[in-house]
Amino acid sequence: MNVPGLKYIAGFVAEPDEAALLAAVDAEPWLSDLKRRVQHYGYRYDYKARKVDPSMFLGPLPAWARPLAARLVAGGHMATVPDQLIVNEYEPGQGITAHVDCIPCFGPVVCSVTLGSQCVMELSAAKGDEAESILLERRSLVVLAGESRFRWRHAIPSRKSDEIGGRVLPRSRRVSLTFRTVIVQGR
Numbered sequence: 001m002n003v004p005g006l007k008y009i010a011g012f013v014a015e016p017d018e019a020a021l022l023a024a025v026d027a028e029p030w031l032s033d034l035k036r037r038v039q040h041y042g043y044r045y046d047y048k049a050r051k052v053d054p055s056m057f058l059g060p061l062p063a064w065a066r067p068l069a070a071r072l073v074a075g076g077h078m079a080t081v082p083d084q085l086i087v088n089e090y091e092p093g094q095g096i097t098a099h100v101d102c103i104p105c106f107g108p109v110v111c112s113v114t115l116g117s118q119c120v121m122e123l124s125a126a127k128g129d130e131a132e133s134i135l136l137e138r139r140s141l142v143v144l145a146g147e148s149r150f151r152w153r154h155a156i157p158s159r160k161s162d163e164i165g166g167r168v169l170p171r172s173r174r175v176s177l178t179f180r181t182v183i184v185q186g187r
Ligand SMILES: O=C(O)CCC(=O)C(=O)O
Pocket: 086, 088, 096, 101, 112, 113, 154, 156, 176, 178
């Protein structure tokens, strides 16, 4: 993987914990105003304005997310405990367009945990034509730091299966947990 700053950790979540996390997520209400369903914790993120401000504080992360947030620090992936979590649900055929996470809104490391189904994440240099694909397996963690966080876009193509390394991998429902640290603007 030639994306500087990107780290991939297979098997970050144990199988019984994956099931428990999915059950916890599914017991919470979903927001349905995007093409895919999402849940926001810690701070609501305004996708249109690309901003977070103190009025968007929702409360601490839910109890089911806190052990993972703590492990991200204990494992040396994040310097401080993340205070924002977005849960994304992708049914087969759904994705997320290429983007760099809001630079003034969020700190230097973004961590995303994959539950339920693998998928391919595509990374492309924000300037230039370098591109890479990475398979995010169920229960894995991907860490975007350094250039991969600030100078590369990431996307999940909207399709029902992925082709990587000569294999075709059908997708099923994927739920991702993306942990960030908010830089509160206007405080
Ligand atoms: O689903 C993922 O792993 C990535 C989510 C993402 O890029 C985002 O919420 O901005």
